[in-house]
Amino acid sequence: MKRLLITGAAGGLGHAMRSRLGGLAERLRLSDIADLGAAEANEELMPCDLGDAASVMRLVEGCDGILHLGGVSVEDRFSKILNANIAGVYNLYEAARAHGRPRILFASSNHTIGYYRQDQYLTTTDPMRPDGLYGVSKCFGEALATMYFEKFGQETALVRIGSCFEKPRNHRMLATWMSYGDFQSLIERVFTAPRLGCPIIWGSSNNDRSWWDNSAAAYLGWRPKDNAEDYRAELDAAMPTPPADDAASLYQGGHFVREPIHQES
Template structure:
């Protein structure tokens, strides 16, 4: 990777926990932060409990940092006031602190929910207009736009990863198209921190599933080559759900239940 000193936000969450153990061996220094307490720091890891909504706290977190892997914030939909405070105001605080500190790059965990109102029959590229399916999706669309602003105006690079369904294994028919394994998630982060130039790149975060509604050709320069696939669970999922409701939003829209 190009960067030696990394800040990981959301480090106590499901995906953050997976990234902590993979990032620490790859960098000289890892600062892991979350609003929740953590334990078992690696020898080169600093654990910090902090609220990103506080600009002063964000400025302290980014001190002497080269790049940020931003997986912090609320991970599910909520009322707009809560989403705004954490996923919008907190996000802006982090970017402004990063700009002031001279951080070079951010890997941002965006989401399928930024484009969740596209139909599952549509194959979409990374350049389509946002169609958020929830308050959570609105915040992710805001994050992508803020990342674009900070690249255009300040030269702060970002890879916005529109994560699909990142969990140990797929469990629904929709996941057969959106599933992202932990190893492929890590590959996306590692590649995003290794490519010499990214500007602001949007990329879909999905494994090598045979069925998909996402086209990543405009992000080919990242060099992401997913190795896992939801196909191994196809028979199991079809058996559990043999007669899906074709008009059910979960089976009709890319964002699934968030669009309800």
Template sequence: MLKKIVLTGARGALGTELRPALAKLTEALVSTDIVDAPDDLAPNETFVRADLAKMDEVAPLMDGAEMVVHFGAIPDEGPFETLLGPNYVGAYNVWEAAYRAGARRIVYASSIHALGLGETAAGLDTDAGHRPDTFYGLSKCFAEDMGRMYWEKRGLEAVCLRILSCTPEPQNVRALGTWLSYRDMVQLVERSLLTAVVGFTVAYGVSANTRAPVSNDRVRFLGYRPQDNAEDWAEAITAKERTPRADDMGYTRLGGPFAKVPLGESGVEAIRRMAAED
């Protein structure tokens, strides 16, 4: 059993799903977010309200931490100035504070938007280079590169999870390839924590979808074996959704709607508009 795990972004959708599983892996779980504590803390879980952009609030969280699961950030595109504190400075603070505290590893919620302008049909693996689609995607590139640097210069391990579309069920035709179920997301984080040695590793957060546009073959050593497949929803989704145009970047690029929006404008709102059009 791990000694202590710190979870950032604990009140977000994915953090909420992770908390019970992480509590079972560790003697002490410290959950943190910028909002108030949830009502369902585990017996070995402590919640601390903290702003990731403030080092004096982040550093105390890391005292005695063995592993850090960093899921805290603004999960959408926005003006660079809006993302700078939570997504850029926050990532630096987490890495630096974890290093100072002697933590062994950071498991980071990166995103497919780090290479969101890559072609969906390219069949990319985990060695694919960065092609960010937004300032949000650029923040993920920054943190991935920082994670590699901290591993190579300071020996702090990192697993960067390029999450595609993590929702309870696949929502649209694009998600037939990009979906990551909550169950598989939890398994991927668990394997990222429990694998003996990872160095610096990039893995895709995607379920065992028949139409998956990316491959985790290079990182099978993690032991991640997804259980769910979006194809189970394919008939219902394709029956109600229009056939996309061949030049629609919302489908031809890995970032989906984020690849289409002007810099600084919400990608989440673009997804909602796509759903409304269908």
């Protein structure tokens, strides 16, 4: 690609991918409302509020691909989620439609299905069961992307990220963890595969413990390599396993199912 747009590039995941994807495009266009730091030689910085339609239209112009990590990434007030995760996603897809429909990797979330129990094994056709307003916003994003594919041919990978960190941070992540390296390889596959379409992809590594069936996306040729089980002893030494009746042991969304609705201040 000539230019890959990364939204949310100042966040933890955006920062990690920014340093790994320089070989995927001649230029990386980085965007966020937070400080993006200094631009590297192959980077261009374009701060942007996703809720500002005109700014998003300018942001997408000239891009061959979009890695959409931007928006609110935790449970929050509805007004913040509405601006970034609902209006912002609509603005992004309208801008993509206006500028040649570049492929998009949409960072969805396991919180679209957070109320399923951990003893349930899910396919991508199981109904959504969001565990909060954040999860609802990702359900909206998946639905919007699907409609833009059906109506306009806009290709999108809907990646339901489990927990993407350098290493798993708690026992629940033994099932949900996706390593930075595996996410990098998934991104590369999404933007180079001959055919994408609009698949739902479970964003997790090759963990021994798994709740999700990724066979529907096997045609992409993505094969995650890392395994959260390698960190089990380290986790066991660092913290106790949560009780069997704890949300972190019962639900795929973990403690998100217990989060209250955040009131407007």
